[in-house]
Amino acid sequence: MAQLTFREAIARGIAQEMRRDESVLMIGEDIGAAGGVFKGTVGLFEEFGGIRVRDTPISEQAILGAAMGAAMTGLRPIAEIMFSDFFAVCWDIVVNEIAKSRYMTNGQMTFPLVIRSGNGGGLRFGAQHSQSVENWAMQVPGLKVVVPSNALDVIGLMAAAVRDPDPVIFLEAKALYATKMEVPDGEIVDTLGSAKVVRKGSSATIVTIGAMVPRSLAAAEELAAQGIDCTVVDVRSLIPLDTQTILREVSATGRLFTVEENPRVLGWGAEISSIVAEELFYDLDGPIVRITTPHIPLPAADALEDMAIPSVSRIVEEISRSMNG
Amino acid sequence: MTISSLDLDAKLGLYRSQVELRQFEKRAYDLFLENYVKGTSHLSLGQEAIAAGFAAAMREDDYTFATYRGHAHTLARGVPMTGVLAELMGRTNGLMAGKGGSMHLTSVEHGVMGSYAIIGAHLPIACGAAWSAQYRGSGQVAVCFFGDGTTNIGAFHEALNFAAIWKLPVVFVCENNLWMEYTRTSEITAVEHPAADRASAYGLESIIVDGNDVDAVFEVAKKAIDRARAGEGPSMIEAKTYRQAGHSRADPGKYRPDEEVAEWLAKDPIPMYHARLLAEGATEAQLSEIDRAVAAMVDLATEEAKAGETPGADLLMKDVWADGGSAWRN
Known part of the structure; x- marks a missing residue:
């Protein structure tokens, strides 16, 4: 067992797969000797060298185009897009090229690639470096979308993503990079498309992902003190969806x-709400409630950003109001 | 330009290849008019020498990356006509069983790694295939074709810099047919030669070739491909040519001055090559036999494509994922 931060877990998950399989390569901006702007790739350049862990220019289309071309010719690249907001400058490669090409070619090509990206707010970076874009990726047929919430899941889901034969968007909550947990030694491999019940309750079910998981768990503890006992489901993988x-x-x-x-x-919760409404309508005892960031660009000021992203107190308040209403 | 590296047999092969592309495109156009081919399509009429010349210079396992104007580049790699025509017609015996259509022709087994219909997108992807070849030490080269209009989009510039810094085995080929869709390229481009004048910005040689002269194309292609295979990095070639038809099916190309069209029809690559081969010792009988054989081949492909089945619902939900299915939830 070792205490590992979320960011260290990324490098450990990638290293585990790179040791196992020489066709796994990593490219991105500042990921080599610098170890990544979020320090998610520390140690990889030293262990695997500059051919397998390769710095690129600030050319997101080139980065993802290269990953796609490499994947269609037998490699298993991992590409980093530094901030997920930057998907907007290379979204064509993701949506029109990577996601559609297997279907369009009647299965002639496969794209075993992973695109990692720092996602979401909480770091006061302002609107262009803070958005949570998992719903962008989730809407695109042909992409798998993984959003881990803790270091152990990072390792196992990274391994699963690298081994998966399809393109996986791997979104790392920036707000979680510094969080720590005990992680067992040895190889860790998880499964895409498996949600985890991280708290078991009887009053209500909270379904959540990424940085909202620890907040939902903290909220569940406060709600328990009010007599509202919540189950918390960490979805972990939006596509495939468990x-x-x-x-x-x-x-x-x-x-x-x-x-x-x-x-x-x-x-993403809109799709889950729709599935539950269609398939579970008569089992519901009250309305489905979505607790989200409002429909606004994220502000930079800490006071404003904290109001925008669901906080523990807002989660408690909204669930409590709805359960008692 | 020296043409010594090709003997008469090889040149007859280049002639045949161009005639195949020409007759195929004419048939594709006729089949539009008969409503067998739906949607849109972009023909390479007049531009055949580039596809034929490059394909002849490529190794069997090299990679082709083409655009939506990709029928010629696909066929030139040896992909059977029936599969291409049936794909245009949306039949199950099409290259992709009708799921891709005219703009996305792909045949991995022939090294045709896709035809891409978003301008510029495939230049970075060709870099990726070249990067893969470099890493695997396979000696393969990626050849990436695009039009003059592509030189003004960001992906073009990202890809060129990327290929140059990593010395990737990729050859970029600009088919400059003078018109970006309906607009004259020179009116919307800052330099005279849209690709060649940009090459120096990426440390590459400025190379311009007569894209209607298949021998010249072959020579320049061979040099660039050999160079890439030897690990000496990327090249960019601007091939001057002209599309004899409009941009796409919907475009009669009326915006082009009559005298310009006439001038370029006089430089049609096929009659030009026909005359050259006669001068170099081929006989009229040899050449007309090729014309006849290709006509029969196109007729057969047409019959086979028409006989193909219409795709059924079983194909609709197939092959989103590598497991063959499309399930996104349990």
Whole structure:
């Protein structure tokens, strides 16, 4: 066992796969000797060298184009897009090229690649370096979308993403990079498309991902003191989506709350709410409630950003109001 | 330009390749008019020498990256006509069973790694295939074709810098047909030669070739491909040519002055090459036999494509994922 930060877990997960498979390469801006701007790749350049861990220019289309071309010709690249907001400058490669090409070519090509990216707010970086974009990726047929919430899941889901034969968008909550947990030694491999029940309760079910998981767990503790005992489901992977776990846990409590960092409109929770409404309508004891960032660009000032992103107190307040209303 | 590296047999092969591309495109156009081919399509009429010359200079396992104007580049790599025509017609015997269409022709087994319909997107992707070849030490080269309009989009510049700094085995080929869709390229481009004049910005040689002269294209292609294979890095070649038809199916190309069209029709690569081969010892009988054989080949492909089945619902939900399916939830 070792105490590992979320950011150290990224490097450990990648290193585990690079040792195992020489076709795994990593490219991105400042990921080599510098170890990444978020220090997510520290030690990889030293261990695997500059051919396998390679710095690129600030050319996001080139980075993702290169990953796609490499994946279609037998390699398993991991590409880093420093901030997920920057997907906007290379979204064509993701959406039109990577995601569609297997289908368009009638299965002639596969794209075993991972695109990692620092996602979400909490660091006071302002609107162009803070958005949660998991709903962008989730809407695109042909992309898998993984959003881990802790160091152990980072390692196992990274391994699963690298081994997966399809393109995986791996979104790392920037607000979690410094968080720590005990992680076992040895190889860790997880499964895409499996949600985890991280707290078991009887009153209501909170479904959440990424940086909202620890906040939802903290909120659940405060709610428990008020007599509202919540289940918390960490979805972990939006595509493929473990709908069965969500349906089972919502059915058990009769209430669904989603806690989402993405802006409100068509956030990932909207799809889950729709599935639950269609398939579990008669098991619900009250309305589905989505707790999200409002439909605004994120402000930079700490006071404002804290008001925008769902906080522990807002989660407690909204669930409490709805449960008592 | 020296043409000594090709013997008469090889040149007859280049002639045949160009005639195949020409007759195929004419048939594709006729099939539009008969409503067998739906959607849109972008023909390479007049630009055949570039596809034929490059394909002849490539190794079997080299990679082609083409654009939406990709019928010629696909066929030139040896992809059967039936599969291409059937793809245009949306039939199950199409290259991609009708799921891609005219603008996305792909045949991995022939090294045709896709035809891309977002301007510029495939230049970075070709870099990726070249990077992969470099890492694997396979000696493969990626050849990436694009139009003059592509030189003004960001991905073009990202890809050139990327290829140059990593010395990637990739050859960029600009087919400069003078018109960016309906607008004259010179009116919307800061330099006279849209690709060649940009090459020096990335430390590359400025190379311009007569894109209607298949021998010249072959020579310049061979040099650039050999150079890439030897680990000496990327090249960019600007091939001057002209599309004899409009931009796409919907475009009659009326914006082009008649005298310009006439001037370029006089420089049609196929009659030009026909005359050259006669001067170099080929017989009229040899050349007309090629014309006849290709016509029969196109007729056969047309019949086979028409006989293809219409895709059924079983194909609709297939192959989003590598497991063959499209499930996104359990």
